[in-house]
Amino acid sequence: MADMVTLKIDQQIVTVPAGTLIVNAARKAGINIPVFCYHPKMEPVGMCRMCLVEVGYPQRDRVTGELVKNEDGTTKISFAPKLETGCTTPVVEGMEVRTTTEKSNEGRKAILEFILTSHPLDCPICDKGGECALQDLTMLHGPGKSRFIYDDKKLFAKHVPLGEMILLDRERCIQCGLCVRFQHEVVDDPVLHFYQRGRSLEIRTYSEPGFDSIFSGNTTDICPVGALTTVDFHFAARPWEMERDPSICAHCAVGCNLIYNIRREAKSGGKTVIKRAMPRQNEFVNELWLCDKGRLGYHYVAAAERLTQPLLRKDEKLVPVSWEEAYQRVEDKLRAEQVRLVTLAGGRLTNEDLFNFHQLNQSQNGKAVLYSQMAGGDLTAQIGLGKGSNFSDMGKGTAILVVASDLHEEAPLWWLRVKQAAQRGAILIVANARPTRLDKFANHVLRYEYGQEAATINALLDGKGKDEFTQAAKAFSEAENGLVIYGSDGLGLNGSEQLVKACAKLLVERGYYGKPNNGLLAVWDKPNIQGAWDMGFHPDRNLKGTLREADVAMIAAADPAGDNPILAQALEETDFVIVFEMFMTETAKMADVVFPVQAQIEREGTYTSGERRVQRFDIVLPHIEGPKSDYQIAAQLGRLMGLSTEDRSPVLVMNKINEKVKGYQEITYSRLAERAEQWPLISRADSYYAGTGYENEYGVGIQISSSADRGEELSLGTLILVEPQEEVATGIKVVPVTALYDRGQLIQPSQILAKRLTPQVLLMHPVLSKKYQLQDGDQIKVKVAGNEIVSGVKLDADVPQDVALVARSNGFPISSPVFVQIQRLVPEPEA
């Protein structure tokens, strides 16, 4: 516990930890000191001078060092002759701060008048108008009139593109530097800088593409004026016209809390549409931030090609039918004798969907398969991150091992939080086959060859081998707390299984489980893979065979046929295929019955994040006419089959889940809506303090306990490494890696991200390309498992010399390491 000091702020007695800045001490006491350049997540700089207050220190006798007393026995306070900045001055015992005196008020008024002399006052056409720190503070503290001659205002360029995603209005910029500091200090993308000086100071980006950062949107939240706006929201709506609806980001396993701002508008044909996504504070998950994929990747909702009616195959064609007819057809199929049912579920389904699907599947003795190439959900449920874990609490004494993950691409917010834990003193060990953005912050960087993931972890367990391995092994074993974060860089399901077993063994041997800030964390590629494991779905090493042998396949939130031609072939052999989809995917095209389903934002539900935090999301947009929720359709099918599956509300499904699923006993929708005390204390009402992100009024979710937390006996299975089989193959070994901006179904409709999408290439080392006489930019024909694909070639000296890398969900059908034959395409000579 830090030493506490007691001081007086405006007659209030406040006790806070020593070293707290005046502005934060005041905020804790409910006293708001206005700021512009200060942000509670960054180091103070004291530039804008908005937080000037009167500060008095207890006076001490110069000779004796004793406190000097007034006549009435109180300690004499001597006030500094000048105002001091509350954002840079730490509190000390006995201090007295005055924030509302004439002198303090005059200081504020002065600074506001100064700022406004060079501000365009174009609030009526400014996107920030209505949620602007400068506007709000001017109303509160500013002079009503300016003494500045309006004609002397300096004119600057407006709508300056800093890249294609963020616009800068140079006139509105008040040079607080928050955006520059955020990019440098917080997210380590130092792509914004100040240029020139004085009134000519301007924000510039020198990266290519401009403002090259996956966190760029956050600068528009923390910008205290309308200087930075996303192109997405530029002139899109006024803040007061929009409603707020809380949700959970569905793009990865972090589960960032967000708010969608929606509006019913004429230009969208009278429909209610999402105008933007904003972060919602959850200091256990995403703090105050969002990555740009989460912020800008919501446009799929409005995609026109949504399925709205059940479809049934009649005479080789899918034709619209009534729900009753579709249900009847499925019931008939399921009631046939000895039917071999497979239910294939994707990781963007909610816990409620998955629970109902599992009930239905179980009643028919079906096989519940999770459409995922990562293993270990059973292990994370047992020795996963302990209940009460929070990256923000990690620092000195915690060892974090990140293996086979490019965290920056796979889960940006975890990358950020792991980086910050390392900066606070956590021991960070990064093991990967290639360099990643986390290496820079690591105490130990371990390299291995693709395929050696599990062996690497075993080497750490033995503490033998190369020097850096023994050092890292020692560092990892000597910590107070330890956690392992494993991803899927270059891995398929087999490799993932080997790896996670090795990771589990390491944690168990070191005793890093069953307590907060310890355990195993999987970087799942979908928002609810953990929930799917918990509801009873597991990946299948022989999915092709399983599908081929099935009589009936129910496929929800997965597009195996679109992802992989081999799985498409397998599906052709499946007798009867039922698909639950939003879009007419390749798999849906092959289906016998297609059920149209609602998008995440049109419905309620819960996701279980990678950290096993169950989080609830609400209906954001009214659903379009036609589709239903997956859980409803599954429940209604269940009822037809004689089950008592719940189809009325996800709330009621959750009540069943908490009866039946281990770890979920304490989960109810009302408990998920409980708020928690969070620091910093943010509020939209005074956005000058921490930006325009939303306070969390909707609940922070509940991190469920692991088996180890509950003291249950563990059944981890054999954690012995099976030596990988020597692959006998020719050609180039291609391994799949995850890219943030891939060509997944949910991201493509967001046109604003189009330029940032990962190129469709085989990424290879110059040495390898030379072997095949390839050059950067060449086109090649790739033969993979009987199919031919055309791909580009990109050279990258960071890639290992013996493999080529391909991004998943980017148009190349690859889910695990594979050997391919390639052939250079000679461009047609120009006519």
Next chain:
Amino acid sequence: MEKYILLRHRDVPEIDQLDVYKANDGLVAFEKVVKSMQPADVTLEVKNSGLRGRGGAGFPTGIKWGFLPNNSWPHYVVANADESEPGTFKDREIMESNPFQFLEGLMIASYAVQANQAYVYLRGEFWQLAAFLDEKIKDLEVAGYLGEKILGTDYSLKINTHLGAGAYICGEETALLESLEGKLGQPRLRPPFPAAVGLYGKPTLINNVETLTNLPLIIQKGADWYRSFGTEQSPGVKIFSLSGCVNKPGNYELPLGVTYQELIFEHGGGIVNDNKIKAVMSAGASSDVVVADDFCLQTPLAYETCLDRIKAPLGSASIIVLDETVDMAWLVSKTVNFFKHESCGKCTPCREGTFWMDSLTKHMMANESRSEDIDLLRSVALQVQGKCLCALGEFSTMAVVTAVDRFRADFETHVRS
């Protein structure tokens, strides 16, 4: 009989050549400190001399040296050669003509704080001077006075020059450090002070060129000898950069305590055309404008007397003399324009205040002001005061407020009737 302590090139021709410098007791002091003195003893001698920083603040040099903590290494020493204050041109003459004495001073200071790396931070316009100093540093390296294990001792020192990019603010020591680190030249928050957290986060001593140039003779001849010049509280000699409406502008090395009267009329040859003196500024553009009455002219130019008698700090002792022909509104428009041009833009009051004052004075000079604009100008200046991140913003207001208060009539002439 040698007349000069700092501007010794005026006594000794070609003292900018190492052999000439050495033949005139050059490097004797440095050799003495590295070979026979403990660093603490060097600091003590400088403390005893009463030498005060010549950059403007007048802080006791030896005490500043003592602030560098001995539990954080390495230490750095930086010579502040950013001399950018309008009306200040003393460091330039020292470096151009008596470079070795300056460098020797820098070497002594480096030894005293046990720094193995020193920098000379020069304003961007001093590029020729930087090349010249590089040659002199090279001469010292060749002669064995710089480099590894100097003169057979365990002490090593390297000196590098570094050019700024032409910003006045980089004379402010924390902005200087930012610039030296390759960043945008903007002042840092203080505390922590550079003595504790300076260049690359390490303890750093920053001294002005003139301050450093005093050191060789203080070491060689002793603190008592040095104290035989100047006043009790401002010992030693000072170079006064005299400019403005005087017959003989230039650098004058004189003991501290010489009066305005003596400097301007005896040494500076009086006012041009025998005009009547109107006002003086003692620290370049960063000065109060002081009415040059008898009381003012009788004020001894020393740190304590300037402050006590005329409430205008001696600063860098860049005396700008203003005679009866000078329009104070014009003067203010010039100084304000300078500060507006040089404001780094980091803090609001300086960035916006200098810009605002500049527009107001521009209107005045174009005779398009109204009477209340004079009060507005003064009010804006007062509104800047006490709110800035560094001293530049505060300095920008000093001439404004004092000139409006003391020479309001000059401003009234610009008011549109």
